[in-house]
Amino acid sequence: xxxxxxxxxxxxxxxxxxxxxxxxxxxxxxxxxxxxxxxxxxxxxxxxxxxxxxxxxxxxxxxxxxxxxxxxxxxxxxxxxxxxxxxxxxxxxxxxxxxxxxxxxxxxxxxxxxxxxxxxxxxxxxxxxxxxxxxxxxxxxxxxxxxxxxxxxxxxxxxxxxxxxxxxxxxxxxxxxxxxxxxxxxxxxxxxxxxxxxxxxxxxxxxxxxxxxxxxxxxxxxxxxxxxxxxxxxxxxxxxxxxxxxxxxxxxxxxxxxxxxxxxxxxxxxxxxxxxxxxxxxxxxxxxxxxxxxxxxxxxxxxxxxxxxxxxxxxxxxxxxxxxxxxxxxxxxxxxxxxxxxxxxxxxxxxxxxxxxxxxxxxxxxxxxxxxxxxxxxxxxxxxxxxxxxxxxxxxxxxxxxxxxxxxxxxxxxxxxxxxxxxxxxxxxxxxxxxxxxxxxxxxxxxxxxxxxxxxxxxxxxxxxxxxxxxxxxxxxxxxxxxxxxxxxxxxxxxxxxxxxxxxxxxxxxxxxxxxxxxxxxxxxxxxxxxxxxxxxxxxxxxxxxxxxxxxxxxxxxxxxxxxxxxxxxxxxxxxxxx
Amino acid sequence: xxxxxxxxxxxxxxxxxxxxxxxxxxxxxxxxxxxxxxxxxxxxxxxxxxxxxxxxxxxxxxxxxxxxxxxxxxxx
Numbered sequence: 108x109x110x111x112x113x114x115x116x117x118x119x120x121x122x123x124x125x126x127x128x129x130x131x132x133x134x135x136x137x138x139x140x141x142x143x144x145x146x147x148x149x150x151x152x153x154x155x156x157x158x159x160x161x162x163x164x165x166x167x168x169x170x171x172x173x174x175x176x177x178x179x180x181x182x183x184x185x186x187x188x189x190x191x192x193x194x195x196x197x198x199x200x201x202x203x204x205x206x207x208x209x210x211x212x213x214x215x216x217x218x219x220x221x222x223x224x225x226x227x228x229x230x231x232x233x234x235x236x237x238x239x240x241x242x243x244x245x246x247x248x249x250x251x252x253x254x255x256x257x258x259x260x261x262x263x264x265x266x267x268x269x270x271x272x273x274x275x276x277x278x279x280x281x282x283x284x285x286x287x288x289x290x291x292x293x294x295x296x297x298x299x300x301x302x303x304x305x306x307x308x309x310x311x312x313x314x315x316x317x318x319x320x321x322x323x324x325x326x327x328x329x330x331x332x333x334x335x336x337x338x339x340x341x342x343x344x345x346x347x348x349x350x351x352x353x354x355x356x357x358x359x360x361x362x363x364x365x366x367x368x369x370x371x372x373x374x375x376x377x378x379x380x381x382x383x384x385x386x387x388x389x390x391x392x393x394x395x396x397x398x399x400x401x402x403x404x405x406x407x408x409x410x411x412x413x414x415x416x417x418x419x420x421x422x423x424x425x426x427x428x429x430x431x432x433x434x435x436x437x438x439x440x441x442x443x444x445x446x447x448x449x450x451x452x453x454x455x456x457x458x459x460x461x462x463x464x465x466x467x468x469x470x471x472x473x474x475x476x477x478x479x480x481x482x483x484x485x486x487x488x489x490x491x492x493x494x495x496x497x498x499x500x501x502x503x504x505x506x507x508x509x510x511x512x513x514x515x516x517x518x519x520x521x522x523x524x525x526x527x528x529x530x531x532x533x534x535x536x537x538x539x540x541x542x543x544x545x546x547x548x549x550x551x552x553x554x555x556x557x558x559x560x561x562x563x564x565x566x567x568x569x570x571x572x573x574x575x576x577x578x579x580x581x582x583x584x585x586x587x588x589x590x591x592x593x594x595x596x597x598x599x600x601x602x603x604x605x606x607x608x609x610x611x612x613x614x615x616x617x618x619x620x621x622x623x624x625x626x627x628x629x630x631x632x633x634x635x636x637x638x639x640x641x642x643x644x645x646x647x648x649x650x651x652x653x654x655x656x657x658x659x660x661x662x663x664x665x666x667x668x669x670x671x672x673x674x675x676x677x678x679x680x681x682x683x684x685x686x
Numbered sequence: 687x688x689x690x691x692x693x694x695x696x697x698x699x700x701x702x703x704x705x706x707x708x709x710x711x712x713x714x715x716x717x718x719x720x721x722x723x724x725x726x727x728x729x730x731x732x733x734x735x736x737x738x739x740x741x742x743x744x745x746x747x748x749x750x751x752x753x754x755x756x757x758x759x760x761x762x
Contacts, residue, residue: 504718511722521730 128408129337130367133184134256138273141290141297148298151177152464154288155305156276156314158182160191160251161432161449162307163258167205168457170267171579174464177299178268179290181275185255188409189335192248192365193443197534197559199243201454204578204653207261208243211254215247216364221346223528225513227353231523235531240634241562242572246531248344248365250335251446279304279317279428286427303460304428305453312434320425324418324488327439329499330376332385332412335369336395338405342370348528350498350513354397359498359528362398369408372398375499382412415439417488417495424477429456436484441494441529444487451534452480458579458651462675467607472676475542483535490530497527534559537654544648544657544670552640560653563635565614567628573635576628578653581609581671585662586636588643590618598664599625607671609648614641650674689740 143149153169155162158180166176194211202208219236222229235245262268277296278289286304290297306314315322347362349355361373374394376385384390391410399405419436423429432449456476462468500506515522536558537543543556554561563573576582583602591613602609603624611625614635621627630636639647639658648657648670657670672678695701708724709717729738 507718508722508726511719511726514719515723515726519727522726525726 129406130369130408131250131252133187133252134259136183136259136270136272138183138293139271140294141271141274141292143297143299144295148287148300150285151175151299151301153177153303153305153460154179154286154299154301155307156288157307157309157432157434158255158259158270158272159186159307159309159432160254160258160446161453162305163255163262164201164205164450165305165307165431165453165457166268166270167207167258167262167265168453169460170262170265171205172457172461173267174461175267176269177301178262178270179274179276179288180270180272183272185259186251188411189250189252189365189369189371191251191254191443191446192363192371193246193447193531194249194254195443195447195532195534196241196243196245197532198447198450199247200559200562200574200653201450203242203574205261207257210257211249212243212247214253214257214366215249216344216366217244217247218344218346218364219245220343221348221528223516223526224347224349224352225510225517226351228517230513230517231526233523240564240632242574243562246443248363248371250365250367250369253366254446276308276314276317279314281318281426281428283426302427302464305456306428306430306434307432307449307453308434310433310437312430314428315420315430315434318425318428320420320430322418322420322435322437324416324437325492326416327414327495327499328378329495330378330380330382330385330412330414332374332376332380332391332394332410334372334374334391334395334410335365335408336372336405337368337408338370338399338403339368340370340399340403340405350528351510352398355394360398361528370405376412380412385412386410415495417492419481419484419488422477423452423480423484424473429460429473429476431456435480436488438484438487439491439495441498442487442491442531443529444491444532447532448483448487448535451483452476454652455480459676461651462607468675468677471679475540475676479537479540479542482537482539486535487532494527494529498529542650542656542674542676544666544673546658548660550640550658552638554639554647554655554658556655556657558655560649560655561638563630563638564632565628565630565635567626569626573628574653576612576626577649578651580651581607581674582649583609583611583662583667584639584647584649585611585613586639586641586643586645587613587615587618591621595662596622596625598662601664602667605668605671607675609667609671615643648674687734687737689737689744691744 152174153176155166155178158178166178169176199208199212219234222232262270273293275291276288277291280287285300285302287300290299308314344364349360351357352360355374358375363371365371417438420430423435431452438444459472459476463470463472497509500509512522512525516526538557540557560577565573569575599611600622613625613627614630644661646659646662647655650656656674732738
């Protein structure tokens with residue numbers, strides 16, 4: 108496939124358009140002179156290149172595992188402009204595990220309703236109102252600069268993280284046993300080395316280029332104007348999407364609310380638009396007035412013109428370099444699958460790196476990071492490409508069918524299912540992952556091996572949600588009806604003292620003391636058992652990233668140990684054995 | 687289920703006339719819209735992807751020129 112690395116990625120950071128934002132003051136993080144000048148290169152277990160949302164999340168996850176992490180970023184502030192604004196339920200759950208989900212949820216705007224307009228009328232509305240019994244909503248909207256700021260502040264609480272601003276990686280030398288880096292600062296260069304390099308330096312990844320690797324795919328021939336406006340208005344917190352509206356004929360437009368009365372407005376411009384011209388306020392203002400009405404009072408906070416592409420690297424692992432986020436894969440922005448999937452990348456990677464660094468798992472465990480996340484990237488690329496083809500039809504007949512769908516959607520439910528203004532991000536389910544132990548007994552429901560845990564309300568000493576009890580390490584969830592036998596408790600203690608420890612969560616009424624490695628929760632309204640198709644005796648094994656990797660109708664110590672061995676790459680992955 | 691290619695319409699001449707009449711007084715563009723809507727309505731009614739795929743393949747048959755120099759597959 109050809110290399111399509113044009114300077115036109117989705118939401119590029121725009122220099123020279125920093126207006127004085129009314130609602131947000133960019134923090135400036137100080138450059139600090141490194142201690143390495145003149146000395147020999149220091150060695151780090153992990154270096155993260157790039158302090159965007161994905162790199163920062165990686166650093167926090169690793170630090171919470173007790174791993175020292177050096178983060179290098181060439182800039183000294185957070186995202187300029189709102190860029191990624193929709194954060195998914197799964198992202199919030201991952202950040203809950205890392206101790207900063209609540210801050211995003213508090214600051215973000217909750218929304219459930221979307222409206223779709225065609226020409227001059229609304230053709231339908233949808234409600235993403237999730238089923239009850241989840242802590243987090245389907246989405247919140249929050250400007251990327253807030254997310255980065257909150258992540259920086261979380262990282263700074265962790266002594267394992269050394270966050271260095273205006274430190275730019277200018278050279279990479281991969282070796283069998285480490286990676287050597289040259290880092291440029293305002294005061295000169297220094298060398299540093301690491302066991303593992305996490306490459307999180309964005310879509311145009313300089314490090315990817317230095318390593319001679321490429322990200323290939325498809326560029327879309329269309330341009331979009333993206334504008335953040337500050338507006339106090341009665342518009343509800345809903346996602347409004349227009350196909351061919353009267354105020355912007357033959358194109359599409361989007362209006363979406365963010366925090367601080369900031370609104371995201373997106374205008375499709377077509378391929379022939381001049382990006383420099385379209386960014387000028389005198390071009391933007393008439394478009395906004397036509398959309399929002401002559402009486403609307405607003406101020407422009409930020410604007411950018413972008414095109415987008417769908418592409419990915421062939422492999423997300425290049426020796427000791429592990430590629431995450433936009434550096435590894437790029438999708439069209441319809442569906443909020445960029446930053447959200449990047450955060451899922453590092454959720455997948457951090458625990459594997461911990462086990463490899465400590466020598467408890469072989470390096471080939473990291474190949475499963477590649478296979479699981481390229482699978483997810485392909486799903487996101489396919490989904491967003493389809494959205495793009497619907498939103499910006501590429502041929503006359505494609506446009507005819509698109510408009511026919513929209514005309515039918517006003518009257519007929521079936522056609523609404525065909526309308527595609529972006530399929531919003533849901534986590535990929537790694538059904539074919541080599542880390543899964545296939546079911547030996549029948550189960551109903553969505554919690555197949557490879558799926559991230561569905562939350563459910565519970566009671567217990569650690570929180571009111573199932574996800575409070577899962578993650579970071581392996582966890583066994585056991586549904587019981589009778590008091591736990593001495594033999595069972597002995598087995599659970601044995602699991603907790605294995606090299607790769609597995610703690611237990613017992614679902615059931617209080618019935619006697621438990622060892623320290625086990626917690627008890629109750630399922631007062633039965634939602635947990637329903638979501639997991641559980642009867643007494645059922646056992647689920649969760650990975651440290653809260654994904655199901657095995658489940659059984661009855662607990663068996665040897666089976667659990669075999670599943671943990673499989674999920675940590677200790678059984679050669681070519682052997683697809685059934686436990 | 688497989689695509690039924692045997693006669694299935696009781697009064698073929700009536701059907702055909704109504705299909706043509708459907709497009710009376712329409713511009714080419716309007717006709718294209720009506721055709722697209724009709725395809726979408728019927729496709730949803732059928733629902734079965736296997737039948738729909740067979741119908742799509744049958745519809746495309748003989749449309750693309752068969753000479754080797756212009757066949758689509760040659761260009762892929």
